[in-house]
Amino acid sequence: MEAPATMSAIPAAPAAASRMPTRSLLYLFLPVVVVAILPLLPFVNNYIIAATVRALIFISLGQAWNIVAGIGGQLSLGHSVFLGLGCYTTGILFNRYGVPPWIGGFIAMLLSLAVALVMGSMTLRMRGVFFALATVAVSLALVQLSRHFVDLTGGADGLALKFVGNSLWAMQSRTPAPFLYAALAFVIVYYWITRALLTSSFGLAMQAVRDDEVAAAAAGVAVFRTKLLGFLLSAAMTSLAAVLYLQFYMAIDPEAAFGLSQAIQLQLPALLGGLGTALGPVIGGALMIFLSEVTNWGSTKIGVEGLDILVYGLMLLIVILRAPSGIVGLVFKNAVSGGPR
Amino acid sequence: MTTAALEVKGIARNFGGVVALRDVSFTVGEGEVVGLIGPNGAGKSTLFEIVSGNLSPSAGRISYFGADCTAMPTHLRRRAGMCRTFQKVRLFDSMTVADNIRVAASQCLPPGRALHDEVAAILAQLRLQAQAERRPAELTLADRKRVEIGRAMAGHCRLLMLDESMSGLTHEEAEHLIVEILALNRERGITVIVVEHVLSVLAAMVKRLIVLHNATVVADGTPSQVAHDPVVIEAYLGTKQSALK
Numbered sequence: 001m002e003a004p005a006t007m008s009a010i011p012a013a014p015a016a017a018s019r020m021p022t023r024s025l026l027y028l029f030l031p032v033v034v035v036a037i038l039p040l041l042p043f044v045n046n047y048i049i050a051a052t053v054r055a056l057i058f059i060s061l062g063q064a065w066n067i068v069a070g071i072g073g074q075l076s077l078g079h080s081v082f083l084g085l086g087c088y089t090t091g092i093l094f095n096r097y098g099v100p101p102w103i104g105g106f107i108a109m110l111l112s113l114a115v116a117l118v119m120g121s122m123t124l125r126m127r128g129v130f131f132a133l134a135t136v137a138v139s140l141a142l143v144q145l146s147r148h149f150v151d152l153t154g155g156a157d158g159l160a161l162k163f164v165g166n167s168l169w170a171m172q173s174r175t176p177a178p179f180l181y182a183a184l185a186f187v188i189v190y191y192w193i194t195r196a197l198l199t200s201s202f203g204l205a206m207q208a209v210r211d212d213e214v215a216a217a218a219a220g221v222a223v224f225r226t227k228l229l230g231f232l233l234s235a236a237m238t239s240l241a242a243v244l245y246l247q248f249y250m251a252i253d254p255e256a257a258f259g260l261s262q263a264i265q266l267q268l269p270a271l272l273g274g275l276g277t278a279l280g281p282v283i284g285g286a287l288m289i290f291l292s293e294v295t296n297w298g299s300t301k302i303g304v305e306g307l308d309i310l311v312y313g314l315m316l317l318i319v320i321l322r323a324p325s326g327i328v329g330l331v332f333k334n335a336v337s338g339g340p341r
Numbered sequence: 342m343t344t345a346a347l348e349v350k351g352i353a354r355n356f357g358g359v360v361a362l363r364d365v366s367f368t369v370g371e372g373e374v375v376g377l378i379g380p381n382g383a384g385k386s387t388l389f390e391i392v393s394g395n396l397s398p399s400a401g402r403i404s405y406f407g408a409d410c411t412a413m414p415t416h417l418r419r420r421a422g423m424c425r426t427f428q429k430v431r432l433f434d435s436m437t438v439a440d441n442i443r444v445a446a447s448q449c450l451p452p453g454r455a456l457h458d459e460v461a462a463i464l465a466q467l468r469l470q471a472q473a474e475r476r477p478a479e480l481t482l483a484d485r486k487r488v489e490i491g492r493a494m495a496g497h498c499r500l501l502m503l504d505e506s507m508s509g510l511t512h513e514e515a516e517h518l519i520v521e522i523l524a525l526n527r528e529r530g531i532t533v534i535v536v537e538h539v540l541s542v543l544a545a546m547v548k549r550l551i552v553l554h555n556a557t558v559v560a561d562g563t564p565s566q567v568a569h570d571p572v573v574i575e576a577y578l579g580t581k582q583s584a585l586k
Contacts, residue, residue: 200452201444201447201448201452201456204436204440204443204444204447205444205447205448207433207435207436207440207444208433208436208444210435211432211433211434211435211436212431212432212433212434214395214427214431215427215431215432215433216433216444217394217395217414217415217416217419218393218395218415218419218424218425218427218431218493219419219444219445219448219492219493219495220416220419220420220445220448220449220496221416221444221448222414222416223416276435
């Protein structure tokens, strides 16, 4: 077809649109630099570094959930399934067979993909709540299974990673600083994956399915395939980030791995920050861990346990009622999900 | 008549005990602009859903440019160029106008210049350049309908099925849209099937009308023939005079 003369007035193609202006790049580059030099600053101790690592890990996990739920519109309520599979597979392979997490994490990712493929194939063709319920059911089942196979998983007590000292091969360190850089790399890579996805043909198809499945099919989108691929991508990203989670915490138990409270923590970064945006989970994850640290401190002071859960709940209520587009939506008025932010 | 773009043979559809379509057969030639009319409940929308692949027929066969597509999924029909709009406009509300069109074009074209040019050409053809970066909620109904047509034809379109695209529009807006639809037919060689309630709207744009009544085809001919068909007058139009209003 011959292009019209007015072509220059037409908005750029997605690839061009994803190019960021220099000022935006600077805004993103500054926090990266600040986090990177954190261990060098005189007033920063291991506690602050550890809290930052926690924030970065949950930003990565939140970003992974954001892909299936925020961009794809598939409410994976039991997404901790893939966190748990990642942690347990890596941990068991290391403790029992000496398989380093570099390889164990890859195997864990393959296992997560297989589980996601089965779950998705069975439920993603259906409309309604079946997919969400299936993810919850699988996560609850895995809580019980991991409690049951005590020899393999350590049962309700959980699984503690054998500590071999500072080792790059075993991905272990006595101090949290190395994890800071690993977690920062995860955040940067996951952020860019999300940004690239939002402006790619596949990302547009995911958003189309999220907005209207019938219209998406009428536009030529293979709805089931798009939903399944989005789910697989998210599951793989979650289980890879789980490797970092396990190496940092050095232990995992059934509730922390597959539990629903953990699943909610995976969702909070994107919900607080802004669903379907690349920046949302970054802001939301940082806020979540900051609040967690403050409330933990407050809990200790006033002797009330579980204050952090109460604060999470309140935050979630406020966001749902007052800012359904999250903090990003509040700050950038036009940043409804679908924008590259 | 030239090659058949669409051949509907003996299509039937039941919803429980309700017969929505009964032995519906017709052929639409390549490059034709055909109107499909009928009173509420005649089965127009059900037929549209079946032809576009959203519903399976209880019986019958659909051929698209000679190939049987009765069991083909909706998205594959669309990629083969069988495109549609909806009675109630269904756009991707979180996306811009350009992205609404781009998402459909990208299912048929590889990323890059060809995709960009296709989006640009459609925006230009439907006079939507100024709205390209707006979201559907910011548009008038006429523009929303235009975007839906643009999305429907983006990438690859050989058969365009429009479901009451004129409803809710002012007379002037409807006239503009008719001109644009006819231009698509003329310039891109797209075969068009239009579902409408108002015969006068269709009479201005089609040379052939198919009338559905009580779940089956009761007339098939030029607007003038249909308007004078006693079965149609009795079943749907009421009087000859009101038919041509």
